[in-house]
Structures are given as structure tokens and as C-alpha cells.
Amino acid sequence: MRNLLAAPVLAASLALPLAAPAFADWAQTEAEAKGQTVYFNAWGGDPRTNAFIDWVSDQMQEKYGVTVEQVKLSDTAEAVSRVQAEKAAGKNDGGAVDLIWINGPNFLAMKEAGLLHGPFVSDLPNAKYLDLSEGSAATTDFTVPTEGYESPWRLAKFAFAYDAERVSDPPKDMAGLLDWAKAHPGRFTHPNPSNFMGASFLKQALVELAPDPAALSQPVTDEAYAKETAPLWAWYDALRPLMWREGKSFPENESVQAQLLADGEVDFAMFFDPAAPAAMIEQGVLPPSVRVWVPEGGTIGNISYVAIPYNAAHQAGAELVANFLLDPATQAHMQDIRVLGSFSVLDPAKLDADAKAAFADLPTAPALPTLNDLGPTLPEPHPSWMTKLTEDWAQRYTK
Amino acid sequence: MRLAGAILTLVIGAPVLLGAALTLATGFGWQPGLGRVDLGWEGFTEALAAPGILTSLRLTLVTGLGAAMLSLVASIPLARWLVTRQSASRWLTPLLAVPHAALAIGLAFLIAPSGWAARLISPWATGWDLPPQIVTLGDPWGLSLILGLMLKEVPFLTLMTLVAAAQRPVAEQMAAGRALGYAPGRVWARIVWPQLYPALRLPVLIVLAFSLSVVDMALILGPSNPPTLAVRILRLYGAPDPAQAVPASALAVILLAVMGASAALWMVGERAVARLGKALIRKGHRGVSRRNWSGAGLIGAGGALAIGSLGALVLWSLASFWRFPDALPADLTLKRWASADWAGPALTSLTLALVSTALALILAMLWLESEDRSGKRLPLGALIVLPLLLPQIGFLQGLTTGFLWLGLPPGPVAVTWAELLFVFPYVMIALAGPWRALDRAHLASAASLGAGPTRRLLRIKLPMLLGPICAAAAIGVAVSVAQYLAVLLPGAGRVQALATEAVALASGADRRLAAILALMQAALPWVGFALALAVPAWWHRNRRGLRGGVA
Numbered sequence: 001m002r003n004l005l006a007a008p009v010l011a012a013s014l015a016l017p018l019a020a021p022a023f024a025d026w027a028q029t030e031a032e033a034k035g036q037t038v039y040f041n042a043w044g045g046d047p048r049t050n051a052f053i054d055w056v057s058d059q060m061q062e063k064y065g066v067t068v069e070q071v072k073l074s075d076t077a078e079a080v081s082r083v084q085a086e087k088a089a090g091k092n093d094g095g096a097v098d099l100i101w102i103n104g105p106n107f108l109a110m111k112e113a114g115l116l117h118g119p120f121v122s123d124l125p126n127a128k129y130l131d132l133s134e135g136s137a138a139t140t141d142f143t144v145p146t147e148g149y150e151s152p153w154r155l156a157k158f159a160f161a162y163d164a165e166r167v168s169d170p171p172k173d174m175a176g177l178l179d180w181a182k183a184h185p186g187r188f189t190h191p192n193p194s195n196f197m198g199a200s201f202l203k204q205a206l207v208e209l210a211p212d213p214a215a216l217s218q219p220v221t222d223e224a225y226a227k228e229t230a231p232l233w234a235w236y237d238a239l240r241p242l243m244w245r246e247g248k249s250f251p252e253n254e255s256v257q258a259q260l261l262a263d264g265e266v267d268f269a270m271f272f273d274p275a276a277p278a279a280m281i282e283q284g285v286l287p288p289s290v291r292v293w294v295p296e297g298g299t300i301g302n303i304s305y306v307a308i309p310y311n312a313a314h315q316a317g318a319e320l321v322a323n324f325l326l327d328p329a330t331q332a333h334m335q336d337i338r339v340l341g342s343f344s345v346l347d348p349a350k351l352d353a354d355a356k357a358a359f360a361d362l363p364t365a366p367a368l369p370t371l372n373d374l375g376p377t378l379p380e381p382h383p384s385w386m387t388k389l390t391e392d393w394a395q396r397y398t399k
Numbered sequence: 400m401r402l403a404g405a406i407l408t409l410v411i412g413a414p415v416l417l418g419a420a421l422t423l424a425t426g427f428g429w430q431p432g433l434g435r436v437d438l439g440w441e442g443f444t445e446a447l448a449a450p451g452i453l454t455s456l457r458l459t460l461v462t463g464l465g466a467a468m469l470s471l472v473a474s475i476p477l478a479r480w481l482v483t484r485q486s487a488s489r490w491l492t493p494l495l496a497v498p499h500a501a502l503a504i505g506l507a508f509l510i511a512p513s514g515w516a517a518r519l520i521s522p523w524a525t526g527w528d529l530p531p532q533i534v535t536l537g538d539p540w541g542l543s544l545i546l547g548l549m550l551k552e553v554p555f556l557t558l559m560t561l562v563a564a565a566q567r568p569v570a571e572q573m574a575a576g577r578a579l580g581y582a583p584g585r586v587w588a589r590i591v592w593p594q595l596y597p598a599l600r601l602p603v604l605i606v607l608a609f610s611l612s613v614v615d616m617a618l619i620l621g622p623s624n625p626p627t628l629a630v631r632i633l634r635l636y637g638a639p640d641p642a643q644a645v646p647a648s649a650l651a652v653i654l655l656a657v658m659g660a661s662a663a664l665w666m667v668g669e670r671a672v673a674r675l676g677k678a679l680i681r682k683g684h685r686g687v688s689r690r691n692w693s694g695a696g697l698i699g700a701g702g703a704l705a706i707g708s709l710g711a712l713v714l715w716s717l718a719s720f721w722r723f724p725d726a727l728p729a730d731l732t733l734k735r736w737a738s739a740d741w742a743g744p745a746l747t748s749l750t751l752a753l754v755s756t757a758l759a760l761i762l763a764m765l766w767l768e769s770e771d772r773s774g775k776r777l778p779l780g781a782l783i784v785l786p787l788l789l790p791q792i793g794f795l796q797g798l799t800t801g802f803l804w805l806g807l808p809p810g811p812v813a814v815t816w817a818e819l820l821f822v823f824p825y826v827m828i829a830l831a832g833p834w835r836a837l838d839r840a841h842l843a844s845a846a847s848l849g850a851g852p853t854r855r856l857l858r859i860k861l862p863m864l865l866g867p868i869c870a871a872a873a874i875g876v877a878v879s880v881a882q883y884l885a886v887l888l889p890g891a892g893r894v895q896a897l898a899t900e901a902v903a904l905a906s907g908a909d910r911r912l913a914a915i916l917a918l919m920q921a922a923l924p925w926v927g928f929a930l931a932l933a934v935p936a937w938w939h940r941n942r943r944g945l946r947g948g949v950a
Contacts, residue, residue, distance in 0.1 A: 039893065044900075045907035050740075071892040074903045077637045082809075082891050084641035088432025089803040096809050096891045109640060166529075186532045192624055194634070245534055252623055255908035263513035264723040265530045284720045285908050398451035398625050 026125060029316045030064060036317035037067040040306075041079035042101035044072020045255050048279055052340045055333070060324060066317045071097070075195075080106050083115050083309045095311035099318040102150060102307045103196075104142040105383045110307065111149055117308040117315055119148025124319065126326035127151075129355075131347040137303055138345060142380040143217055150305035151322040154273075154334065155343040157301035157374055158204050158294070161269040161277040161367075163261060165289040173295045174208045178235060181242040187267040189244035189251060189260070193390045197254040201270055202389050204300050206232050207378050216381035220388050229389070233396070240397070247397070262286050274374055275341030278367035282337065292369045298376035303345050328355035337365050403769035404777055407762060411823055412782050414816065418798030419655075419789060425797065426648035433641055442649035449646070451625035456657070459628040462541040462621070463611030464661055466548035471603055473553045473697055478560035479587040480694025482569060487698075488561055491554040494705055496873075496924035498881035500898050501917035503547050503619040504905050505708030508715055508914070510543060511536045513723045515711040521724035530723055537622050544621040548613065550705055552606045553697070556599065563598035564591070580685040584693075589680055593673070600669075604662055605787045611658050612790030615883040615902050628654050632792045633884075644796075651793040658790055709921070715914035735911045741897075745919045748880050748897040751811070752923065755818040756875030759826040760868065762819075766827065767834045768860075772852055783827050786820040795888045802889060809891030817885040818878075826875045833867035834860075863945065866935040873931035877924035897923070 038060075044050060050070060057068035073079055079100045086095050102110070110116050121127055130138045130152065138152045139145060162170050171180040181188050191198035207213055210228040218224070240247035244266050251257040254271055261269040262285060269286075271277065274294075280286040306325065308318045324330055328351055331344040344359065351359075427438045446452070481488045509515050513530035521527040536543050569591055576586030612629045621627055626634075628650060635647030715721070716735060718728035770777055795817060802813045837860065845855050861868070883898040890899070901916035939945040 041892065044903050047739075047907070047909055047912055054740075069893075072895060072900070072903060073892055074906065075637055078892060081637055081641065081644075085432075085644075085800060086803065088430055088641060089800055090432055091803060094808075096893065113641070245532070248539060248624075249534070249537055249622060250624055252906050256906055258908040259910060260513075262722075263511070263530060265511075265513050280908060283909065285910075287720065287722060394450045399454060 025123060029123075029319055032316035033314070033320045034065045036314040037069055038314050038317040038321050039069050039071050039096060039098045040101075040318075040321065041071040041073055041076075041082075041097050041099065043074070043076055044070065045074065045253065048283065048340055052334060055339070056321065056324065056330070059330075060321060063324075064320055066320055068321055076100065076102055076106050080110055080115075083110065083311065084113065086311060087113075087115065092311050094313045095309055096313070097309045098312040098314045099321055100307050100309065101153075102305055103156075103302065104144075104380070105386060107141050107146075107150055107305065107307060108144050108383050110309070111144070111147075115310050116149045117310050117312060117318075118150075120308065120319055120322070121146070121148040121151045124151060124323040124326060126323050126328075129326060129328060129346040129350050131350070137301075137377075138347075141305060142302060142386070143382045146305065150307040151326065152303045152305055152345040153322075153325040154304045154340075155301070155345050156272040156304050157274050157343070157377060158200055158299035159271055159274040159277075159369070159374065160293045160295075161258075161261065161271060161286070161290050162267055162293055163264075163287060163289050164291045165287070166264070167267050170293040171295075173297060174205045174235065178239050178242075181239055184267065185242045186244055186246075188239075188242070189247075189257065189266050189268075190270065191253050191257050192250040193393045195253045197257075197270060197272065198250065199386050199390045200272060200300065202232070202236075202393060203381055203386060204295070205235065206381065206385070206389065207300055208295060208297060209235055213378075216385055217379060219382050220384040225385075225388055225392075229392070258286060261290070273342055274369050275335075275337060275343065278337055278365040279341040281367050282365070288367075291367055292373070294369075294373070294375055296375065298378050299374070300380050301377035302380050329358060332358035332362065335359065336362050337368055338363065341368065343371065403765050404779060407766060407777075407779055407782055410762065410816075411820060412779075412785065414798050414801070415786050415789065415794055415820060417801040418794030418796075421797030421801050422648045422651050422793055423797075424648075425644055425800075426650075426652040428645050430641070430644065442645035443653070446646040446649040446653065449631075452631075455625045455628050455631055458541050458622065458626070459611055459654070459657060460661070462544045462548070462617075462627060463607060463657075464664075465541075466545045466552060466610040467603060467607040467665075469545065470549050470552035470556055470606060471599075473549065473701075474556035474560055475588055475592055476584065476693040477553065477557045477697050478564065478592075479584065480698065481557060482561060482564050488558070490702075491558050492928055493925060494550070494554045494701075495558065496877045496928055497551075497705075497709070497921045498877070498898060498924065499547075499551055499613065500615040500619065500881070500883055500902050500905075501712070501920040502550055502705070502708055503616045504901060504913055504917040505710075505712040506543070506547050506550065506704065507536050507619055507905070508711035508910070509704070509707045510546075515707065515714070518724050519726050527724060536620065539622050541621055541627070544617055544627075546704070547616050547620045548610050550701060550708075552610070553701060556602060556606065559599055559602040560592070560595055563595040567591075567594065582685065585685070589676060593676060596669075601784065604665070605784070607661060607665060608658055608788050608790065611661060612654060612792055614792060615898065618902060619905050628657070629790065629792050636792075636796050636888075648797070651790065651796070654790045655793050658788075662788075709918075712914045712918050712921075715910050716918055718911055735915060739912050739915050741915050741919050744895050744897045744900045744916065745923065747811075747895055748920070748923060751815055751818060751886070751894070751896060752876040752879035752927075755815050755822045755879045756826065756872050758815070758819055759823040759875050760830075760872060762823055763827045763830045763871070767831060768856060783824045787824050791821075791884045795884050799888045799891075809889055810893050811890075813889035814886050814894045814896075817889040818882050821882060821885060822875045822878045825878045826871045829871035829874050830864075830867055833864060837863060865938055866945065869931040869934050873924070873927040876927035880920060880923045 040053060042049065042053060050072065053070045060066040060068050079097050083095060083097055132139055141150065171177045190201040193199045193202055206229060207216065209231045210216060212228065215224050215228055251260055258269045258280060260266045274292055277286060277290050277292055281288050281290055306322050308315055312318055328346060331346050334340045334342050335344050426442050428435060428442055429438060512533055512535055517530060572591050573586050576590050577583060614629050614633055617627045617630050621630065632647050632650045635643045635650065714728060717731040719730035719732050721728035766777055798817060799809065807813050841859055842855050845859050850858065880897065883902060886894055886896045886899050897916055897920035901913060901920050904913035904916055907913065
């Protein structure tokens with residue numbers, strides 16, 4: 001009897017402080033957001049993402065009277081340093097940045113410097129479609145717990161692309177890549193590791209070649225670093241002279257490398273979005289013969305997030321946008337290859353029948369891999385590994 | 400007079416000094432917002448310990464000094480060839496008007512191993528079915544960057560030479576030199592040109608400062624691992640760690656020192672060349688008479704590169720898919736023009752250009768008119784050249800912080816102000832000559848008829864100066880549309896102008912979009928120059944002596 005009574009009381013007492021104020025707040029958030037202009041700071045190098053954000057802007061205008069203005073960055077760090085500059089100048093409210101497409105080291109830098117608004121994710125009504133259990137993919141960003149300070153919006157997973165007309169024998173793993181490069185000198189390169197994509201390539205190689213991959217989830221120490229990266233550097237030193245321009249020069253980012261693939265200067269491109277090649281074929285940027293290839297053991301992956309700076313001028317509007325991005329209809333639209341082709345971040349188990357149908361109706365393309373083709377998702381190393389890896393790379397190869 | 404001086408100092412001088420001072424302070428570790436106020440040299444030690452920093456320094460010096468020197472050398476025969484061809488020199492204007500970023504994007508499309516030039520000769524002449532593994536674009540010596548800079552700077556220096564030559568009896572001197580038995584090329588190089596050089600010193604120093612600190616061209620054409628100092632500084636300012644602003648500012652200060660040292664070196668070099676020249680003249684060799692092929696050759700080579708670059712831009716903007724080694728795209732389509740968002744950035748650039756140019760014109764007229772009324776020259780010469788002689792990256796980031804302190808948020812107003820710092824000097828330089836050369840007799844007549852100073856200004860001076868004013872405005876628009884850092888830094892990415900969009904897209908995947916934005920960036924100044932020719936001609940259609948326009 002006591003238990004029977006206690007359960008609902010307990011449930012209510014738990015639910016009340018969690019759900020009730022949040023829901024009340026949400027109505028208030030919507031009211032507050034009306035008429036706001038949200039400055040969405042997002043990397044502007046991808047026209048499809050830009051077009052998607054334009055679509056988001058139209059939808060937000062129509063549904064909530066919120067204007068979304070994309071601030072096209074050439075590097076996410078620009079927005080981070082903007083917020084930092086504002087803090088440095090003592091500008092603690094009315095900041096220029098409302099919403100940032102953010103990941104990994106940039107997120108860590110902002111979180112550690114106390115530059116983020118939140119936690120806000122659990123306040124978003126659409127958060128119910130996410131798997132927010134502790135340690136789940138949607139709550140970790142490069143091993144760093146997000147703690148509700150950033151909200152997921154698209155899935156990223158490392159993948160290579162190659163032109164099937166020129167490459168008939170894509171390698172199976174990183175060791176195989178070296179053999180392939182020996183047979184085809186000058187036809188492989190990777191973006192400069194000072195860029196996120198170039199660093200990701202090094203990390204993918206590290207995850208495959210490290211003697212003890214589990215050590216990579218811990219913050220890096222000098223000892224662990226020396227041990228885990230030794231095979232990587234041996235492999236890389238053999239590979240580098242066989243690369244495009246003898247490994248003395250590197251494309252600036254994945255887009256420039258995609259251009260090199262399209263121009264026939266190299267035979268591989270790499271992406272953190274397995275749907276990117278199919279999307280770029282559709283756009284006429286890559287030739288139709290391009291296909292996706294992933295190493296057999298799987299590839300590293302993570303989720304792209306949006307975060308709100310602590311001094312954002314339009315926090316309510318920014319939360320509304322973050323929530324809209326998690327709407328199943330938005331996610332299905334985003335996964336459409338004619339739109340963006342990015343895989344959804346929602347937990348399929350939590351979707352209702354209508355939402356599932358929206359995803360089931362999506363078209364396919366020859367260059368579009370299924371989730372199955374992509375193999376297992378390997379966890380990202382702790383961000384400190386990436387920082388040290390890219391610094392070490394610069395020390396070794398920037399003369 | 401005093402008021403005019405104060406306004407000019409406040410609007411143009413103060414921001415430059417504020418920005419430079421904040422950069423200097425940050426370089427020494429002064430970041431009060433982050434609670435760091437201990438000054439020290441750590442920023443400099445850190446900056447100088449970065450991997451590949453010496454390569455960056457060497458690259459900066461080689462490209463900066465190299466581009467300035469080669470541009471000057473190339474402008475000598477070119478100016479001689481053009482000095483007797485008034486109409487030919489008009490062709491310099493369209494090239495001068497093309498913004499650096501747009502030209503760089505086109506040149507990159509042209510000279511890359513897979514670029515249009517290689518496609519035109521492959522595979523029938525070269526056997527290349529795949530792009531050759533040669534290093535052109537982004538070469539580690541910075542040669543492509545030097546080439547890109549020269550394409551912009553040779554026309555500028557040539558035009559400056561022609562302006563200087565117009566004030567001297569060049570034809571008589573050439574004739575005298577030839578009568579003394581010198582070959583025509585030598586008369587020009589050894590007798591006429593050295594007399595013109597003093598007027599070229601300032602333009603050359605501006606070119607030198609620009610080449611040492613250019614960012615947009617270096618991003619597109621220069622090497623990336625490591626890049627030039629200016630690009631490094633921009634990357635450091637963009638790093639997620641705010642402490643990186645310290646080594647970034649320290650590097651900016653170092654770049655300033657590099658600029659100073661290079662200018663000093665240049666002045667020493669001038670003397671050495673002058674001595675050498677004198678010694679050569681004293682030897683009395685007259686040289687053999689040859690045809691002046693170098694001027695025509697330079698025009699040909701430069702013109703081919705410029706037309707090839709712009710042609711590559713046009714083709715890419717219309718290409719459906721363009722596979723190597725096809726000489727032309729498979730299909731031409733206007734689809735991209737229809738779908739791409741170029742109108743927004745174009746409108747932004749146009750608005751920025753019109754506002755900053757209008758402000759610059761008002762300031763320039765304020766300066767010149769207050770000189771006229773007081774009968775004295777305003778002692779503000781440094782105001783004109785300071786923004787042009789300092790590396791932009793050396794004070795624009797500091798200025799952005801300074802604007803924030805003063806309560807001016809990043810956005811169109813901050814960008815307009817920053818652009819004004821570069822637009823005003825050129826507008827002033829363009830307008831000062833014709834203004835001061837105005838025939839005072841007309842004004843005296845007007846005064847004797849009872850017209851006051853304001854009426855004389857509005858009814859006599861401005862209408863008579865309509866041609867030069869339009870020309871100065873066109874130059875202002877061209878300078879404004881070309882600004883990259885002045886939009887990027889004070890705009891906080893909120894102001895999406897053609898320059899920033901084009902450079903961002905140049906490192907994106909879709910070349911066609913980059914081409915469209917670059918073409919628009921080139922088109923705006925062209926329209927400006929065309930209007931500057933047309934408006935005075937139409938306005939003064941019944942006043943033959945006043946039909947003017949772009950010189």
C-alpha cells in the first residue's frame with residue numbers, strides 16, 4: 001500500500017521540478033524568441049549546408065517568427081575567438097554570436113573558459129527523441145561529456161572517397177594504403193592537420209595503428225603518447241614521400257581536396273560525412289564515378305553539435321533553433337540526399353510511426369553508403385591527443 | 400581649418416593609432432579582459448619558436464620585396480611603351496579595378512597543374528591524361544604569389560609613372576637623348592625615368608607594404624605549410640585559445656618591423672642603384688638601338704595572364720562539370736548563376752562601397768576646401784599614407800577590439816569605418832591634384848560677381864571638378880570592393896561582402912560558386928569606372944572642355 005502510493009508521489013516529485021518548469025519555460029522561450037534574429041555561426045564552405053540553413057531560416061520565420069542569419073565562417077575557431085574577444089572586452093551580454101556549429105576542441109575550449117550558455121539541452125521538447133543516457137553518443141563530444149551545453153544536430157563519421165574509374169583496388173586499411181601509395185606515388189594526400197579534417201585523418205590512422213587503442217580515451221600523457229604514436233609515425237614517414245607533392249604541401253581542407261579529386265590531381269578525398277560524396281555528385285562537383293570506401297576495422301565518428309555562447313544576444317531564439325534542428329521532420333529533410341544527406345542523430349528506437357515513415361521514404365544513390373556499409377564507429381580519442389598530434393606533426397614536418 | 404583637421408584626425412588617424420597601439424600592447428601580453436596585465440616578451444619568444452617560422456619570414460621577404468622589385472622593373476619599359484600611347488594606357492584601368500582576391504582566384508584556375516592552361520594543351524600536346532605532378536599553385540617559393548601580386552602592381556606603378564611623366568617634357572627629353580646618340584630604351588631608363596622616380600617612391604613603398612602583408616592573395620596563391628607571416632597571424636587570431644592573440648600580435652609587431660626594415664633596405668638599395676646608374680652613364684656607352692620589344696612583350700604576357708584568369712572565371716561560373724583534360728566544360732549553363740546567392744553579398748559590397756566612398760569624398764572635399772579658404776596646406780600628410788604603409792593585419796584586429804571598447808559592435812558600421820581608412824587615402828590622392836590645379840581665374844571672376852565661398856564651391860568648383868570627382872569615386876569604389884581584412888575582422892563574419900565570400904569559397908569545394916562571386920567582385924568596380932566615364936560626359940555634353948572622366 002505504501003509502495004503503491006509512494007510511486008506516483010515519487011514520480012510526481014521527480015517530474016515536477018524537471019518537466020513542469022521546463023515546459024512553462026518553453027512557452028516563455030517561444031514568446032521571448034519571437035522577432036529575434038539568431039546569428040548562426042557555421043562553417044560556410046559547404047553550399048549545401050548553407051542552403052539547408054537557409055531552409056531552416058525560412059521555416060523558423062514561418063513557424064516562430066524567428067529570423068536565422070548564417071554567419072559563414074571559414075573556421076569555427078573564428079566564432080570562438082569572437083566570443084573570447086568579447087569577454088576580453090568585458091561584453092558579457094548582447095554578444096555577436098548566438099549559435100555555433102561546434103565540435104571537439106572548440107567546444108572544450110569554450111566549456112573550460114565558461115563561455116557557454118546552459119545546460120539547455122534537456123529543456124528542448126525534441127530532446128525526447130535523443131538517447132541522452134550517460135555516455136551515449138549524443139552526450140559525448142570527443143570523449144568530453146557535453147553535460148547539456150551543446151545540442152546534437154548531425155552525425156559525422158570518417159569516410160574516404162575515390163574515383164572508381166581511376167582506382168580499381170582501394171586499400172583495406174591504413175597499412176594497405178601505404179602499399180597502394182607505393183604502387184601509385186603522388187596520388188594520395190590528406191588535408192593539412194592544422195585543419196580539422198587533416199587532424200581526423202591522423203587520428204583515424206592512430207586509432208588503427210596504436211598498440212593499445214583503449215589508452216586513447218584517457219587524457220594524453222607524454223609516456224602514453226610516445227608509446228601509442230610510434231607505429232603511426234613509422235608508417236607516416238614511409239607514406240609521406242609517396243604523397244602528392246612529396247608530402248611537402250597539403251590541401252587546406254577537405255573541400256580543396258575534393259577539388260583535387262575532381263580535377264584528377266589525386267585519387268582520394270576524405271570526409272567526415274559519408275553522404276558528402278553522393279551529395280557532391282548531385283551538385284556536379286564530383287564526377288558520378290566517385291564511391292565511398294571505409295577501412296575494414298571501422299572509422300572514427302562523432303556528432304556535430306550546436307552551442308550557445310554565454311553572452312549571446314538572442315538565447316531564446318537560439319534554443320528554438322536548436323530544438324527545431326532535432327525535430328524528426330527536420331532530421332528526415334536533412335538526411336535527404338537532395339538536401340544534405342547527413343545521417344540523423346535521433347535514436348530510431350524513440351521515433352513514432354510517422355517519424356519513421358519520413359525516414360523510410362528517403363531516396364538512395366549509388367555513392368550513398370548504408371549505415372551497414374560504414375562498419376563500426378570507433379570512439380574519438382580524447383581531444384588532448386588531437387592537440388598533441390597536430391602540434392607534433394607541425395614540429396616534424398613544417399620546416 | 401582647425402575643425403577640418405580635428406575631424407580628419409579623429410576619423411582616420413585615431414583608429415589606425417588605436418588599433419596599432421592595442422596590437423602592440425597585446426603583443427606584450429596585455430589582455431585585461433582575460434585578467435592578464437603583466438607585460439613581457441613571452442609572446443615574441445612563443446611566436447619565434449613556432450615551427451617553420453623562419454620559412455614564413457623568408458617567404459614574406461621574398462614575396463614582398465620580390466613582388467615590389469619585379470613590379471617596378473617591369474613597369475619601366477611598360478611605361479615607356481605606353482607614354483606615347485594615350486589610348487593604350489586606358490586599358491590599365493580595367494586591370495587596376497579587378498580586386499586582388501578575384502584576380503587570384505582566376506589565376507589559380509588558370510595556372511594550377513589541373514588548371515585551364517594545362518587543359519588547353521592536354522593531352523594532345525603534352526600526353527597528360529592526368530594533371531602533371533608539377534608544383535605551380537602554392538609553390539614553396541611563393542612564385543605564384545609574386546606573379547599574382549605583379550599582375551595587380553605593375554599596372555598601378557605604370558599608371559603612377561605615366562602620371563608623373565605627364566608633368567614633364569618627356570618628348571623633348573627623349574628627343575634630346577636620342578640626339579646625343581642614346582638608344583631610345585636607354586634614354587628612358589637612364590635619363591627620363593630616374594627623374595620620375597621621386598614621384599614613384601611613395602607608391603613603391605605602398606606596394607612594398609601591401610606585398611609584405613597581403614592576406615587574401617596569399618591564402619589563394621601562396622604556400623600553406625608554412626604560409627607567409629600575414630596568413631600565420633590571421634590563423635593565430637582565429638585560434639580557439641584567446642592566449643594565442645598574444646603571439647599573433649607579437650608576430651604582427653614583427654611584421655611591422657619587417658616592413659620598416661624592408662623600407663630602409665629599399666632606400667639603401669635606391670642609392671646603390673643611383674650610383675651604379677651614374678657610373679654607367681659616365682662610361683658613355685650609348686647602347687645599340689633595338690626595337691622596344693620588352694614593353695610590348697610585357698603587355699602581351701600580362702594581358703594573356705589577366706585575360707586567361709578572367710576567362711577561366713567566366714568558364715567556371717558557367718560550367719556544368721569540367722573534367723581534366725577537357726579544354727572546355729562539357730556543358731555551359733546559367734543554372735549556378737540562378738541558384739547561387741551572389742546578389743546578397745553584391746548588394747552588401749555595393750552599399751559598403753557607396754557609403755565609404757561618399758564619406759571619403761566628403762572628407763577629401765572638407766580637407767581641400769578648408770585649405771582653399773585658409774590659404775594654407777593642412778599639415779596632415781601622414782594621415783593619407785599611414786593606413787597604406789602599415790600592415791593591415793597589424794592594426795585591424797586591434798581596431799576591432801578598440802571598436803568593441805568604444806561600444807561599436809561588429810557589423811556594417813565598423814566595417815564601413817575600417818574601409819574608410821583605405822578608401823579615403825586613394826580618393827584624396829586622386830582628387831587633390833585636379834582640385835589644386837583648378838584654374839583660379841574662374842573663381843576670381845565668380846568672386847568679383849559677388850559669389851560667396853559656398854556659392855563658389857557649389858556653382859563653380861564642384862561642377863568643374865565633376866570629372867575628377869567621378870574618377871575619385873570610381874577609385875574609392877574599387878578600393879572598397881577589394882577590401883578583405885577590413886570586412887573580415889571588424890565584421891565578425893556578419894558582413895558578407897563579395898571579398899570575404901569569394902575567399903571563403905575559394906577554399907570550398909564548388910569552384911563555380913567561387914568563380915561567380917569573384918566575377919561579381921570584379922564587375923562592381925568596372926561598372927563604377929564605366930559610370931565615371933559616362934556621367935561627366937553626359938552632364939557636360941554641351942561643354943566640350945569639361946568632358947572628362949577617368950584619366
